Amino acid sequence: xxxxxxxxxxxxxxxxxxxxxxxxxxxxxxxxxxxxxxxxxxxxxxxxxxxxxxxxxxxxxxxxxxxxxxxxxxxxxxxxxxxxxxxxxxxxxxxxxxxxxxxxxxxxxxxxxxxxxxxxxxxxxxxxxxxxxxxxxxxxxxxxxxxxxxxxxxxxxxxxxxxxxxxxxxxxxxxxxxxxxxxxxxxxxxxxxxxxxxxxxxxxxxxxxxxxxxxxxxxxxxxxxxxxxxxxxxxxxxxxxxxxxxxxxxxxxxxxxxxxxxxxxxxxxxxxxxxxxxxxxxxxxxxxxxxxxxxxxxxxxxxxxxxxx
Ligand SMILES: Nc1ncnc2c1ncn2[C@@H]1O[C@H](COP(=O)(O)OP(=O)(O)OP(=O)(O)O)[C@@H](O)[C@H]1O
Numbered sequence: 001x002x003x004x005x006x007x008x009x010x011x012x013x014x015x016x017x018x019x020x021x022x023x024x025x026x027x028x029x030x031x032x033x034x035x036x037x038x039x040x041x042x043x044x045x046x047x048x049x050x051x052x053x054x055x056x057x058x059x060x061x062x063x064x065x066x067x068x069x070x071x072x073x074x075x076x077x078x079x080x081x082x083x084x085x086x087x088x089x090x091x092x093x094x095x096x097x098x099x100x101x102x103x104x105x106x107x108x109x110x111x112x113x114x115x116x117x118x119x120x121x122x123x124x125x126x127x128x129x130x131x132x133x134x135x136x137x138x139x140x141x142x143x144x145x146x147x148x149x150x151x152x153x154x155x156x157x158x159x160x161x162x163x164x165x166x167x168x169x170x171x172x173x174x175x176x177x178x179x180x181x182x183x184x185x186x187x188x189x190x191x192x193x194x195x196x197x198x199x200x201x202x203x204x205x206x207x208x209x210x211x212x213x214x215x216x217x218x219x220x221x222x223x224x225x226x227x228x229x230x231x232x233x234x235x236x237x238x239x240x241x242x243x244x245x246x247x248x249x250x251x252x253x254x255x256x257x258x259x260x261x262x263x264x265x266x267x268x269x270x271x272x273x274x275x276x277x278x279x280x281x282x283x284x285x286x287x288x289x290x291x292x293x294x295x296x297x298x299x300x301x302x303x304x305x306x307x308x309x
Pocket of ligand 1: 011014037041042043
């Protein structure tokens with residue numbers, strides 16, 4: 001498991017990560033979600049000991065990454081813009097990493113097969129597409145068969161088949177009991193992949209909850225009703241305690257579910273032309289949540305400058 005406590009990173013005056021605490025549990029996929037520039041990569045780099053925190057601490061399975069005797073076998077990571085030797089083949093790259101981390105060479109062909117690069121294993125990495133590079137990065141992450149896997153934007157550059165493959169792989173790794181921590185700026189992708197969500201905006205944690213809780217709390221829903229007796233239906237539903245908003249030729253009803261609306265209307269012998277549960281998309285919920293953090297951050301900066309004191 002990964003434990004992040006009071007983590008802060010400043011670059012000069014810029015606070016990239018601001019007093020962040022959360023836990024990434026074993027045996028499930030935790031999605032790390034936030035808009036561009038939110039602080040995801042910076043946090044992940046600190047988890048991996050590649051950036052030194054200004055304050056706070058991170059432990060992976062109880063110790064700091066850089067204190068690990070065999071990092072590649074402890075934590076597998078895919079980071080953005082991974083530097084690869086362009087003249088080397090994928091197989092040679094993995095062999096070199098395996099040898100320098102005392103991982104058996106037989107594992108190289110296993111991971112090449114796992115990520116679907118067997119056919120191009122001898123091709124120079126410089127000729128790889130973005131998607132192939134991502135697959136090779138994931139192969140590197142899995143080379144040491146690590147119990148903890150950290151993937152920064154793993155679906156970048158992948159086609160729909162590749163995206164589905166990453167999703168299945170992440171779920172499989174979690175089912176095997178590993179700790180899986182994946183960043184993305186795409187809510188729709190995380191909704192299909194993650195069990196748990198940590199949402200960050202402007203360096204601060206905005207939500208840390210299960211995907212189910214996030215949907216219940218943030219994805220607003222209403223029942224869309226169309227009826228030739230709109231006025232009567234609206235009065236009836238309001239009388240039953242619902243919140244009813246007329247929109248064009250529709251009624252948007254909150255406070256009663258679709259079944260209750262249907263039964264109330266049926267009991268009175270009124271007609272319905274439509275009865276639909278409408279959920280706002282998770283993408284909308286995510287945008288609303290993170291755009292609020294922009295305002296918060298602007299206030300915080302004014303406060304820091306002393307203007308409000
Ligand atoms: N080395 C650096 N020097 C100065 N500022 C930096 C540095 N690295 C990151 N930042 C700033 O810190 C903030 C957080 O960046 P970070 O890359 O962690 O965000 P992110 O959520 O990963 O975004 P993206 O999805 O665009 O990669 C951004 O405002 C970024 O400009």
